[in-house]
Amino acid sequence: MxxxxxKLTKPAWKEIEAYSHVTKTLWxxxxxxxxxxxxxxxxxxxxxxxxxxxxxxxxxxLRREFIRISHSGLNGGHLGRSKTEHQVSRRxxxxxxxxxxxxxxxxxxxxxxxxxxxxxxxxxxHPFSPESRSRLSPxxxxxxxxxxxxxxxxxSPSSTSSASGQKQSxxxxxxxxxxxxx
Numbered sequence: 001m002x003x004x005x006x007k008l009t010k011p012a013w014k015e016i017e018a019y020s021h022v023t024k025t026l027w028x029x030x031x032x033x034x035x036x037x038x039x040x041x042x043x044x045x046x047x048x049x050x051x052x053x054x055x056x057x058x059x060x061x062l063r064r065e066f067i068r069i070s071h072s073g074l075n076g077g078h079l080g081r082s083k084t085e086h087q088v089s090r091r092x093x094x095x096x097x098x099x100x101x102x103x104x105x106x107x108x109x110x111x112x113x114x115x116x117x118x119x120x121x122x123x124x125x126h127p128f129s130p131e132s133r134s135r136l137s138p139x140x141x142x143x144x145x146x147x148x149x150x151x152x153x154x155x156s157p158s159s160t161s162s163a164s165g166q167k168q169s170x171x172x173x174x175x176x177x178x179x180x181x182x
Contacts, residue, residue, distance in 0.1 A: 025095035026057070033057070042093045055093040066092060067104040078111050 010030040016023060026033065032043040040057040058066055070087040073079050079087065085101055094100075105111060 022095045044089075044093065046089075053090065055089070055091060058092045058094050060094075063094060063097075063100060064104060067101055068108075071101075071105060071108065078108060081105055 010027070013027075016027045019027075029042065034041050034043065034054075036054070042055045042057050044053045044055050045051070046053065067084070067088060070091070071079055071084045073083075073087075081102060084105060085098060088097060088101055
């Protein structure tokens with residue numbers, strides 16, 4: 001901000017090269033910067049409009065709180081990343097602001113409480129083959145399987161009835177009375 005207040009023309013690179021990365025980034029935008037009422041502002045025109053917007057170049061100490069306010073919105077709901085970025089870009093600018101917004105959103109406690117993570121990846125879908133369709137035929141319904149099992153049990157001479165009313169085959173499989181033929 002001091003450089004912009006002191007000079008009306010862009011300073012030479014030799015004067016800037018010892019400064020921080022942020023200062024160097026702002027130096028590239030020198031013609032778009034202006035000091036208004038003691039506040040450094042940046043002239044910005046969004047891609048989809050021709051309307052000129054003046055953004056505040058926020059100092060480091062105010063950035064985190066500004067992101068939190070932009071993220072929580074007017075109604076207290078926590079906006080997602082793209083909406084928060086839109087709210088920040090409408091009002092403020094600093095080099096690397098998108099990365100800072102992303103980091104702050106990852107730290108947001110209410111959002112992380114409800115974030116479910118990435119959806120599981122679905123495997124490739126394959127059509128049923130004729131073989132697999134035959135396995136799903138009505139002859140394999142539970143009722144048909146039970147009736148065939150009952151037929152097998154009644155036709156086998158080694159089936160015995162137990163005192164509890166259950167039928168037991170020679171293999172030791174016990175069939176409940178409710179499934180037996182009367």
